[in-house]
Amino acid sequence: MISRRWPYFLFAIWILALGSTPLWAGNYVVRLAITIAMFTGLTLSWNFIGGFTGYPSFSTAAFFGLGSYVGALAQRAGMPMVFAWALATLLVGLFAAALGGILLRLRGHYFAIGSIGVVEVVRLLIASWGSFTGGGDGLNVPFVAGGPDVVARIFLAAMVGIMVAVFATTVGVDRSRLGFGLRCIQQNEDAADMVGINTTIYKIAAYTLSALFCGTIGAAYASWTGYIDPNESFSILMTIKVPVMCLLGGSGTIFGPVIGAAAFTLLEEFFWANFLDYNRAILGAVIVVLIFFLPGGLLRMPYRGLGTRIGRPWVQPKAAA
Amino acid sequence: MAYLQILVNGVVLGALYTCLAVGFSLVWGVLNIINMLHGSLIILGGYLTFFAWHGFGIHPLVALPVVALVLFAIGYLTQLLLINRVVSEPVLTTLTLTFGLDLILYNFMTVYYTATPRRVTLDLGVVEIAGIVMPVDRLLAMTLALLLTGILYVVLRGSRIGRAIVAVRMDRDAAALMGIRVDRIYAITFGIGALMAGATGAVFAMMYPITTNLTTTFLGKAFVVCVIGGLGSVQGALVGGIVLGVVESLAGQMVGPQHALTVGFALMLLLLLVKPTGLTGIRGYE
Amino acid sequence: MSTPILKLDRVSKAFGGIHALRQISFALEEGQIVALIGPNGAGKTTLVNLITGVHRASGGRIAFRGTDVTRQRPFQAARRGLTRTFQIVQPFPRMSVLENVAAGALFGGGHAGMDEAMAAAREQLEFTGLSDLADRPASALTLAARKRLELAKSLAMKPHLLMLDEVNAGLNSSEIDGALALIRSIARRGITILVIEHVMKVIFSLADRVLVLHHGELIADGVPSDIAGQQRVIEAYLGQKFARRIARAETNG
Numbered sequence: 001m002i003s004r005r006w007p008y009f010l011f012a013i014w015i016l017a018l019g020s021t022p023l024w025a026g027n028y029v030v031r032l033a034i035t036i037a038m039f040t041g042l043t044l045s046w047n048f049i050g051g052f053t054g055y056p057s058f059s060t061a062a063f064f065g066l067g068s069y070v071g072a073l074a075q076r077a078g079m080p081m082v083f084a085w086a087l088a089t090l091l092v093g094l095f096a097a098a099l100g101g102i103l104l105r106l107r108g109h110y111f112a113i114g115s116i117g118v119v120e121v122v123r124l125l126i127a128s129w130g131s132f133t134g135g136g137d138g139l140n141v142p143f144v145a146g147g148p149d150v151v152a153r154i155f156l157a158a159m160v161g162i163m164v165a166v167f168a169t170t171v172g173v174d175r176s177r178l179g180f181g182l183r184c185i186q187q188n189e190d191a192a193d194m195v196g197i198n199t200t201i202y203k204i205a206a207y208t209l210s211a212l213f214c215g216t217i218g219a220a221y222a223s224w225t226g227y228i229d230p231n232e233s234f235s236i237l238m239t240i241k242v243p244v245m246c247l248l249g250g251s252g253t254i255f256g257p258v259i260g261a262a263a264f265t266l267l268e269e270f271f272w273a274n275f276l277d278y279n280r281a282i283l284g285a286v287i288v289v290l291i292f293f294l295p296g297g298l299l300r301m302p303y304r305g306l307g308t309r310i311g312r313p314w315v316q317p318k319a320a321a
Numbered sequence: 322m323a324y325l326q327i328l329v330n331g332v333v334l335g336a337l338y339t340c341l342a343v344g345f346s347l348v349w350g351v352l353n354i355i356n357m358l359h360g361s362l363i364i365l366g367g368y369l370t371f372f373a374w375h376g377f378g379i380h381p382l383v384a385l386p387v388v389a390l391v392l393f394a395i396g397y398l399t400q401l402l403l404i405n406r407v408v409s410e411p412v413l414t415t416l417t418l419t420f421g422l423d424l425i426l427y428n429f430m431t432v433y434y435t436a437t438p439r440r441v442t443l444d445l446g447v448v449e450i451a452g453i454v455m456p457v458d459r460l461l462a463m464t465l466a467l468l469l470t471g472i473l474y475v476v477l478r479g480s481r482i483g484r485a486i487v488a489v490r491m492d493r494d495a496a497a498l499m500g501i502r503v504d505r506i507y508a509i510t511f512g513i514g515a516l517m518a519g520a521t522g523a524v525f526a527m528m529y530p531i532t533t534n535l536t537t538t539f540l541g542k543a544f545v546v547c548v549i550g551g552l553g554s555v556q557g558a559l560v561g562g563i564v565l566g567v568v569e570s571l572a573g574q575m576v577g578p579q580h581a582l583t584v585g586f587a588l589m590l591l592l593l594l595v596k597p598t599g600l601t602g603i604r605g606y607e
Numbered sequence: 608m609s610t611p612i613l614k615l616d617r618v619s620k621a622f623g624g625i626h627a628l629r630q631i632s633f634a635l636e637e638g639q640i641v642a643l644i645g646p647n648g649a650g651k652t653t654l655v656n657l658i659t660g661v662h663r664a665s666g667g668r669i670a671f672r673g674t675d676v677t678r679q680r681p682f683q684a685a686r687r688g689l690t691r692t693f694q695i696v697q698p699f700p701r702m703s704v705l706e707n708v709a710a711g712a713l714f715g716g717g718h719a720g721m722d723e724a725m726a727a728a729r730e731q732l733e734f735t736g737l738s739d740l741a742d743r744p745a746s747a748l749t750l751a752a753r754k755r756l757e758l759a760k761s762l763a764m765k766p767h768l769l770m771l772d773e774v775n776a777g778l779n780s781s782e783i784d785g786a787l788a789l790i791r792s793i794a795r796r797g798i799t800i801l802v803i804e805h806v807m808k809v810i811f812s813l814a815d816r817v818l819v820l821h822h823g824e825l826i827a828d829g830v831p832s833d834i835a836g837q838q839r840v841i842e843a844y845l846g847q848k849f850a851r852r853i854a855r856a857e858t859n860g
Contacts, residue, residue: 056413102594109355109412110597113544117590120541124583177713180721184699184710191697194659196685196715196764236537244417277432284424291407291418 019160030152036265037159041217043245043257044166049210051251054186059115061239062122063214067092068233071219072141085219092215100207123234138229141222155224166213250297327570333463335566340466342546343558344517350553351490351510357419360540361426366522367531371439385523389516396515401508431533438530458528465524474555545589551599610673612637612799618667627653628823640800642810645820651803659684685715688767692757698745705741708759715764735759751782770801
């Protein structure tokens with residue numbers, strides 16, 4: 001009889017593993033750990049709107065980017081780092097709540113397109129508002145005092161801390177009325193409406209949750225790297241990678257995003273290090289394989305039927321020829 | 322008269338946008354798939370045209386039909402073997418799959434062709450009619466774009482395959498029950514989408530430099546045209562394309578060319594919220 | 608004379624140029640079982656959609672237990688105790704039967720927490736005879752079972768008025784008998800019921816009162832035995848030619 005708590009234990013061990021890297025590994029591994037923690041946080045965030053609620057959002061880069069710029073500008077204006085992060089979180093949350101009210105009226109494909117459109121529009125607006133945001137030249141962020149080792153430890157702690165916070169929120173939502181309601185919306189939105197769920201409010205809540213921590217992570221990222229520019233902060237590649245990571249691990253589950261983000265990041269790093277020229281193609285191949293063989297993600301892998309499951313082709317009904 | 326020039330520029334641009342987007346719109350409307358490969362397919366068409374000209378001295382106008390057929394084959398096979406398996410899946414799955422395939426294609430093109438811009442140089446000069454100045458190659462491009470779009474329209478309306486495609490677009494299950502081989506229609510439609518993309522690339526190569534950096538720009542334009550004009554029909558792509566071309570041309574004049582892109586996307590967002598089915602009102606899938 | 612539980616006052620609905628409903632007025636008393644009949648396309652489901660807020664009425668007023676609900680949204684209707692089932696059943700496919708009903712209890716029935724909602728859900732499963740299937744996914748149920756699930760879910764929402772939209776469609780004779788018994792026991796709890804039906808057996812054995820809809824208009828309102836003989840009703844269902852034939856046959860003996 002396996003206790004239902006063992007995944008939490010494993011996760012705790014994983015947190016320790018990531019957090020302890022400065023003690024037993026070099027700079028490269030520590031950087032990798034920070035990146036994994038960062039993407040885990042982003043993926044867990046996306047899970048609220050994409051996994052629980054079933055709305056395929058591609059807005060992650062908009063929230064991340066906005067957070068990075070708010071954080072950077074606040075710090076440049078003299079605000080202490082952690083306060084800047086808090087401000088970024090708040091403003092990104094408000095932005096998402098306001099945007100969600102309008103955007104969430106769309107469904108399916110149209111919602112997906114709208115959510116990408118947001119990324120583009122925000123990016124272009126920031127890029128053209130040069131006087132305030134530095135435009136295409138980017139922004140420098142005041143550096144944190146201390147040598148590279150100290151800095152790495154600080155940001156590792158920060159990213160892992162944020163990751164744990166998002167995870168805790170995920171568990172909380174999963175067990176709550178909100179989580180149940182979101183799952184109902186995901187399975188049948190009209191029925192959810194008829195059963196007494198205020199779908200508009202619930203969806204906006206999910207969308208806002210999906211944005212909040214992205215803002216924090218964006219701001220922390222800006223502080224970590226010391227320099228941001230519109231293309232990097234509002235990267236379309238990132239905004240598509242994050243949902244893929246969630247799909248890889250198992251979207252709509254609690255641990256899926258954690259597994260997916262870790263697996264994807266490690267794979268990506270491996271390919272980049274060993275097959276630099278073709279790393280994108282290999283990434284693409286991984287995605288294709290994922291779609292065909294792991295439609296439910298790693299967490300829902302049908303271990304027995306693994307070889308036979310190659311997607312569901314459209315089947316011509318047996319009509320009169 | 323300056324505004325007339327801007328308008329004409331906009332229409333010429335718009336014709337190109339129409340041709341660019343019509344294949345994308347068809348695939349989206351009929352298969353219900355957002356084809357992230359579309360931008361890369363356009364560039365592929367452009368590259369093939371360039372290398373036909375550069376390596377073998379073949380004139381782009383001659384190369385165009387060949388390139389179109391090659392791209393059709395690529396599209397047809399891709400759909401039949403790969404994309405067909407996920408046709409009934411939700412948008413996240415299909416979009417991710419085409420995105421993954423696009424990464425592969427993009428990577429191979431970047432490695433093989435490198436990102437240096439390639440341009441077919443046809444010195445055709447400039448023509449002036451009633452005070453409007455127009456480079457001849459642009460005029461040629463516009464004519465070709467409209468011609469291709471027109472041919473597609475005629476094929477869709479007139480031929481059996483075309484009618485079958487429209488039937489599948491309206492009601493897939495009913496079409497299947499009528500004896501239409503839907504999986505073949507899907508493959509053909511995707512092939513046509515790729516064909517139009519390749520042809521657009523060939524046309525484009527005659528006027529502008531081709532580089533892999535343009536793939537996302539083209540894809541973005543295709544999105545915007547579809548949302549503005551409406552999905553799954555040639556008329557929709559035409560309306561959307563011309564509107565986008567004219568809006569961008571005007572915006573470029575009023576707020577500067579770098580903001581023209583933003584205006585296009587903002588217009589798309591506005592329409593999504595107000596009338597997602599686009600100006601021609603043809604309903605896409607949810 | 609107490610306030611009617613549901614009162615419609617000259618309610619109309621137009622979809623573009625199509626007038627789906629015209630000037631519908633009636634009042635339902637608490638505790639009644641009322642049948643809403645009419646040929647296909649008469650506007651019965653549209654009427655239910657209007658009452659529950661799925662569509663907005665183009666004109667007129669709807670009052671539920673004295674409150675004006677003309678502009679309410681579906682989730683508000685559910686919370687007020689104005690529930691309906693669907694012609695084409697709408698469960699949450701990947702959730703278990705128990706969870707489906709618990710959703711009704713939690714969100715519509717106003718139970719405080721998950722545990723309470725689950726307990727209430729179990730009660731309703733017991734009542735509708737679905738206890739054995741409690742842990743099955745909703746998508747794995749037969750049609751008859753799914754209809755009962757719809758019913759159980761609606762009951763979990765603590766309705767005052769329950770509208771059943773062709774709950775017997777697709778059921779065989781014995782399944783219909785079972786459904787009838789269930790509906791009667793629901794009525795005994797004091798819940799007012801509006802059934803949309805085509806099956807005459809159900810109407811005649813169940814309803815205290817019948818409303819007849821045709822081309823969006825209310826053409827008859829009375830007890831079942833009266834309605835069946837009315838010229839307009841027969842015309843609506845069978846057309847003028849047959850109606851005249853039947854009338855002639857009756858007068859001729």
